Structure formats: C-alpha cells, structure tokens
Amino acid sequence: MNQERKKKTIIPEFYRDLKKSNTHPALYYFSFRKSSKNSKKPIPTPDNLPHKIDFKWDQIFDSTGHIEIEIGSGKGGFLCEYSKNHPEIQLLGSEWDKSWALFALRRWMQKKHHDNVNMLCGDMFYFVRDAVPDHSVNAYHMYFPDPWPKEKHHKNRLLKADFVKEVARTLKPGKRHFYWATDHQEYNEEALSVFDAFPKCTIIERNSASPTEGIMTGFEKKYIQEGRPIYRSIIVFDK
Numbered sequence: 101m102n103q104e105r106k107k108k109t110i111i112p113e114f115y116r117d118l119k120k121s122n123t124h125p126a127l128y129y130f131s132f133r134k135s136s137k138n139s140k141k142p143i144p145t146p147d148n149l150p151h152k153i154d155f156k157w158d159q160i161f162d163s164t165g166h167i168e169i170e171i172g173s174g175k176g177g178f179l180c181e182y183s184k185n186h187p188e189i190q191l192l193g194s195e196w197d198k199s200w201a202l203f204a205l206r207r208w209m210q211k212k213h214h215d216n217v218n219m220l221c222g223d224m225f226y227f228v229r230d231a232v233p234d235h236s237v238n239a240y241h242m243y244f245p246d247p248w249p250k251e252k253h254h255k256n257r258l259l260k261a262d263f264v265k266e267v268a269r270t271l272k273p274g275k276r277h278f279y280w281a282t283d284h285q286e287y288n289e290e291a292l293s294v295f296d297a298f299p300k301c302t303i304i305e306r307n308s309a310s311p312t313e314g315i316m317t318g319f320e321k322k323y324i325q326e327g328r329p330i331y332r333s334i335i336v337f338d339k
C-alpha cells in the first residue's frame with residue numbers, strides 16, 4: 101500500500117556538452133549545460149530523452165585508426181605506461197573527479213613520449229552513451245572501479261547491463277576486448293554475470309587474467325600490498 105502511494109521518481113535527462121579546456125591542451129570536459137553563468141542548475145532536455153551529441157574522434161585526436169578508452173584513470177599509472185608503449189594507439193583516459201583528471205594528465209605530460217592521449221573529465225556512462233559513435237572503439241579498460249559496497253548505493257555502479265549495451269554498440273566489429281579488474285568479490289560476480297547474460301560477448305579469461313601487458317594500476321599495487329584478492333578478466337565482444 102505504502103509502495104503504491106510512493107511517488108515514482110523520474111530522473112530527468114540533461115543537456116551535456118563537450119568542451120576543450122582553455123588551460124590543458126589534452127583535457128576535455130563533458131558536463132551539464134548550465135541555465136545561466138551564475139546558476140549551477142543543469143538544463144533538462146524537453147522530451148526527457150538523452151541529448152546525443154554530434155561527436156567524432158577526429159575532434160580530439162589527429163589519428164583515429166585505433167582508439168582505446170580507459171574508464172576511471174585515477175592517478176594515471178596505466179594511462180602513462182600503456183600510452184608510452186603504444187604510439188599507434190590513441191588513448192582516452194577518463195575521470196569524473198577533476199583533481200584526479202589533472203593529476204593523471206600532469207603525470208603523463210611530465211614523461212610524455214607521444215601525442216596520443218586525451219583526458220575526458222566527466223561521467224563516462226553519459227559520454228559513452230551520448231557521444232561515442234557506433235563501431236569506433238578498439239578496446240575498453242576498466243580497472244578497480246568504485247565498488248559502491250553498500251546495497252543502497254549499488255545503483256551507482258557503472259558496470260551494469262545498460263553500460264555494457266553501450267560498450268557493445270561502440271566497439272568496432274571483430275574481436276574487441278574489454279579488460280576488467282576489481283578487488284571487490286561481490287561487484288566482480290555481479291559484473292561477470294552481466295557479461296555472461298549479454299549475448300554479444302564471451303569471457304575468455306575469467307578471474308585469471310594477468311595485468312594488461314604487465315602494467316599494474318595504482319590501486320592494484322596498493323591492494324596487493326594489503327593482501328586483497330584481485331579478480332581480473334578479459335571479455336571479448338565478437339558477435
């Protein structure tokens with residue numbers, strides 16, 4: 101009865117825009133369009149549908165032949181090492197936390213070997229859903245995402261069926277990889293069950309993968325020191 105009376109909460113869709121930073125040449129913001137300069141209020145879309153933006157990779161990368169995305173780069177350890185080893189890959193790092201985005205970018209710029217990195221500051225669920233074109237990404241990397249351990253916060257987890265649907269849409273045809281790692285057993289099981297239930301992919305290494313090309317992330321190093329278990333998997337989207 102109580103539940104019947106409970107009002108259904110509708111989360112509005114908002115306009116979001118991609119903006120290049122004025123101060124950092126490799127930094128882009130994907131953020132709400134504000135109603136005015138002095139207001140922080142985001143503008144909702146009139147039809148409550150996602151605001152798809154007309155984005156092409158050549159707006160941010162010179163070469164668009166091979167694009168990979170890291171979700172939640174943190175301090176940028178993986179971003180720096182992987183981009184150094186792969187001048188042929190254009191790597192988009194990402195962070196919704198601006199201070200980590202800047203930290204990772206500065207770290208990369210200090211040791212910069214090639215011009216093959218950009219950083220997206222924003223929520224990657226919306227960027228992938230609303231901006232990334234179909235069949236345009238070669239691989240995704242998602243290492244140690246925030247686990248949101250409390251049940252009431254599980255809804256904030258990024259690795260869910262609706263996100264995996266967007267991953268599948270944006271990956272190029274062929275055998276494309278999604279690299280996954282976490283220390284959180286329950287989130288790991290939930291994530292792998294999402295992949296298992298998804299018709300377009302196969303888990304080719306289940307909890308037994310090694311760090312991608314031997315590169316351990318910042319959180320991974322910390323968790324290993326603390327003796328926590330690490331669950332690493334590789335998922336192939338091939339159908």
Ligand SMILES: C[S@@+](CC[C@H](N)C(=O)[O-])C[C@H]1O[C@@H](n2cnc3c(N)ncnc32)[C@H](O)[C@@H]1O
Pocket residue numbers: 171172173174175194195196197200222223224225242243244245246258317318319320
């Ligand atoms: C636990 S840290 C892991 C960082 C790094 N991958 C590592 O393994 O060292 C997770 C990071 O993901 C970022 N993050 C969480 N949700 C995000 C989202 N929806 N979009 C972009 N970044 C996100 C957080 O700000 C945080 O820095």
